[in-house]
Ligand code: FAD
């Protein structure tokens with residue numbers, strides 16, 4: 001017998017589970033289907049983000065940074081540690097426990113909000129009389145279910161893209177999944193792709209003792225980041241010990257289970273060969289549309305294989321919506337969440353809205369990199385006249401007290417109106433500092449607005465105020 005709902009959400013990552021909660025809050029009877037399973041085969045909602053993405057990577061970034069500080073930076077504070085050692089098993093187990101807390105938290109939220117959760121794979125069966133029939137193929141031994149709903153939200157996320165000829169075995173050739181669960185620190189770690197995952201995971205294992213080599217196809221480093229910030233990041237990461245090779249062309253990859261060899265041509269066209277104990281391949285991700293059986297209802301994909309949607313996440317089918325990594329736009333958890341909320345509100349007859357111009361980005365390296373809005377190179381390409389102001393953490397009292405003075409805050413404002421067009425930060429706690437910039441841009445603040453706001457002293461946020469003052473060439477502390 002089928003079960004009827006107002007809304008069925010396929011996928012329980014940040015896009016799907018948040019959409020389901022918001023829909024239920026708005027009084028819609030809601031089901032969420034998710035197929036992720038934990039090591040015991042039980043449900044593990046939260047998707048890539050919770051299980052093998054944002055949360056576990058940040059747990060390991062924190063642990064590995066603590067390890068590095070204990071080994072090096074603490075001595076500067078007069079704290080001398082003798083006989084320090086790494087218990088990698090415990091570090092990984094702690095990361096797994098953090099993940100489980102988040103999985104359990106989502107299951108609790110589903111109960112609290114009366115979202116019906118189905119552990120299984122969802123696929124379209126047919127469209128019938130203004131409603132969609134969705135099959136749930138259960139995980140484990142339970143019986144299958146048929147759900148019927150007027151609205152379906154597809155939130156099936158994305159998976160790592162493999163390099164041809166180098167399948168992920170998650171033992172030697174690793175995607176993000178294996179990279180978060182290496183059992184012993186590899187002496188030589190190769191990383192293909194100097195993007196967000198490559199830099200975050202490369203940082204984790206470098207801090208724990210690996211010799212890390214990063215091979216990047218593009219000739220420039222972090223092309224989407226403001227050039228000045230990317231240059232600073234390249235300098236700092238190289239100084240930390242990441243060997244970053246840009247402009248390479250990857251050739252044959254041979255995985256003999258113990259080691260992996262990578263042939264590549266360097267930026268001068270010279271053939272090179274490198275041997276690694278583990279290889280992380282982080283060259284982007286592909287949308288998960290297999291298994292949805294979209295053909296049964298005529299669901300259209302775009303030319304890149306994403307579910308085709310309009311600006312409001314409507315698919316080619318009436319009342320079928322799609323959010324998060326499975327649709328165009330940045331692959332970020334908070335973007336997926338905002339789309340999920342907006343879609344639930346639209347289904348309920350409200351006017352949900354996502355401002356794509358104010359979605360922040362953060363790379364959780366040390367120092368962190370965070371930005372919102374346009375870069376200098378984008379403003380130049382768009383022909384926008386702008387003023388720039390920046391302030392180094394070297395001149396910030398709190399950063400000195402922390403012992404973490406690398407980087408800067410940089411603000412770009414319209415030359416005539418002073419409206420903030422972009423904020424770019426590399427430095428301590430950039431992930432937290434960027435929120436002020438997002439709020440300012442949402443309210444269409446001018447640089448002068450930030451410059452005139454009282455910021456607590458001593459705080460890292462004073463660097464933002466000083467950068468805003470610097471837009472008008474009147475920084476006080478630099
Ligand atoms: P997902 O989180 O991928 O969830 C989709 C869910 O749907 C999964 O559980 C999947 O198994 C399930 N599913 C798929 N098909 C079906 C089906 N047919 N039936 C049932 N279930 C199905 N973003 C950030 O903003 N900040 C970060 O710090 C960050 N760090 C990251 C680190 C790593 C290593 C990685 C890989 C990604 C990171 N991301 C980060 C990106 C972030 O994880 C994604 O943008 C986010 O998870 C997308 O959410 P989603 O709900 O669209 O999809």
Ligand code: NAI
Nearest residue numbers: 193194195196197198216217218282283284285331362363
């Ligand atoms: P990415 O798009 O960030 O970086 C991929 C890199 O690989 C690019 O620099 C690209 O030029 C390079 N590349 C592509 N093909 C290559 C090849 N054949 N040889 C060598 N280099 C090649 O993708 P990544 O790191 O896989 O992450 C996927 C997505 O996950 C990110 O774009 C981001 O949206 C999300 N993510 C977000 C995080 C955050 O918000 N902190 C953390 C980790 C992931």
